[in-house]
Amino acid sequence: MEEIVIYINSKDNSKFKLAKSLLKTKNRNKEKKYLAEGLRTVELAIQYKADIEFIFISQNFAKNDLNKKNISKFDKYADLYILANDLFQSLSTTENTQGVLSVMRMNSLSIDEIKERDLKKILVLDRVQDPGNVGTIVRTADAAGFDLLIFNKGCVDVYNPKVVRSAMGSMFYMDMAFLEDIQIEKLLKEDNMQIVSSSLDTENYYDKINFKEKVALVVGNEANGISEFWKERSDVLVKIPMYGKAESLNVAISSAILMYVINANK
Numbered sequence: 001m002e003e004i005v006i007y008i009n010s011k012d013n014s015k016f017k018l019a020k021s022l023l024k025t026k027n028r029n030k031e032k033k034y035l036a037e038g039l040r041t042v043e044l045a046i047q048y049k050a051d052i053e054f055i056f057i058s059q060n061f062a063k064n065d066l067n068k069k070n071i072s073k074f075d076k077y078a079d080l081y082i083l084a085n086d087l088f089q090s091l092s093t094t095e096n097t098q099g100v101l102s103v104m105r106m107n108s109l110s111i112d113e114i115k116e117r118d119l120k121k122i123l124v125l126d127r128v129q130d131p132g133n134v135g136t137i138v139r140t141a142d143a144a145g146f147d148l149l150i151f152n153k154g155c156v157d158v159y160n161p162k163v164v165r166s167a168m169g170s171m172f173y174m175d176m177a178f179l180e181d182i183q184i185e186k187l188l189k190e191d192n193m194q195i196v197s198s199s200l201d202t203e204n205y206y207d208k209i210n211f212k213e214k215v216a217l218v219v220g221n222e223a224n225g226i227s228e229f230w231k232e233r234s235d236v237l238v239k240i241p242m243y244g245k246a247e248s249l250n251v252a253i254s255s256a257i258l259m260y261v262i263n264a265n266k
Contacts, residue, residue, distance in 0.1 A: 005057075005075060009084040015054060016083065019091055019103055025157045028106075034159035036172075037094060037101045039070065044169025046077045051105040054079040058088035061099030070100075078102070093161040106159065109177045111187060114148065117175075120214050121146040121263060122193060124184055126230055127154030127221040128251055134158060135166020136252040137219070142170035144259035149176045150184055154221070181229050188216045195234045196262070197226050198254055200247075202237035206258060209238050211265040219255045 008016055019035060021027040028034050033053060036045055045052055055074045061067050062082045074080050083091075091101055123141050128134055134156055141149055151158055158178075164171060179187070188195055194211065197218040218234065220226030231237065240254055248254070 005062075005071070005080045005082050007082045007084075008056075008087065011087060011090075015056075015081060015103075016087055016091075019056065019101070022103065023091070023093070023161075025160070028157065028159050032106045034104050034106060034164065035091065035093075035101060035161055036104050036164050037092060037097070037161060038165065039098045039100045041165065041169060042074065042100050042102045043070075045102060045104065045172050046073065048169065048172040050172035051107055052078040053103040053105055054081060055100070055102045056081055056083045056088060056091070057101075058083055058097070058099035059085045074100075094165075104172075107176075109148070109175055111177075111179070111183060114177060114187060115191075117147070119147040119191065119193075121259075122148045122150060122188070122216040123255070123259065124150045124152070124188075124216055124218040124230075125155050126152055126181075126218055126226050127224075128219065129154075129156045130222055130251075131156050131160045131162035132166050133222065133250065133252040134160075135163040135168075135171075137255050138163070138167040138174055138176075139170040140252070140256045141259060142174050144256070145263050146259060147175065149174055151176065151178050152181050152184060181227075185229075185233050194236070195230075196258075197230050197234040197237050198239065198258060199226055199231065199234075199237040200239055201225075201231070202239055204236060204238050205241050206238050206261050207241075209236060211262050215262050217255075217258055217262060219251055219258075222251050 022035050123146050193214045193216040195216050218230045
């Protein structure tokens with residue numbers, strides 16, 4: 001084992017210090033890197049050929065003979081280090097860590113890169129704040145066949161560890177961009193996208209809407225819905241019928257329903 005990877009047991013080690021700093025949003029933004037924790041998460045990062053800087057495994061993970069195959073696979077893909085258990089635990093954001101964690105490089109599209117692509121289905125997140133919701137939305141957008149996710153300034157940090165876990169590997173695969181509202185609107189209008197926004201302030205139910213080939217679906221903040229900016233600039237507002245007593249659905253659930261409805265109409 002020692003011949004394959006380097007053992008780190010000092011909190012002053014530069015790689016450990018970098019990983020530790022990435023627990024804070026400001027450092028993630030500065031370094032353009034983030035943490036991805038969990039065996040399956042790291043396996044998916046490798047499967048999707050994501051941009052991994054290096055991988056940590058805990059002492060306990062390294063000592064388990066059942067993990068030898070995974071260790072060999074990790075070592076072939078990226079620099080691999082065994083981290084002392086107490087140091088690894090200080091990086092973990094889960095109650096029962098699996099002992100695998102990677103430092104990832106962020107990868108977002110610029111406006112020019114977006115313009116070069118033939119995009120048919122775009123999801124715009126307008127100030128969505130809950131990490132679990134955002135992670136689930138990323139995963140569902142992947143499953144529903146959407147081409148791009150755009151986050152505006154008011155959204156939660158997409159590289160929050162909970163978002164990364166909830167996305168279950170889809171953020172390694174999905175194209176994402178981080179733009180201001182004005183930039184997003186200009187981009188969508190220039191590409192002749194039909195802007196469809198989820199809102200309770202409408203009588204238009206999703207099954208009555210004629211969705212075009214190129215659609216940008218806008219979903220809003222958990223408490224307040226979409227902003228006035230998007231209400232005023234949408235081609236159509238749409239809502240989901242409530243057959244029971246509930247007034248509305250969780251944003252992740254409503255996003256899922258609308259994404260699948262839109263894709264079924266392509």
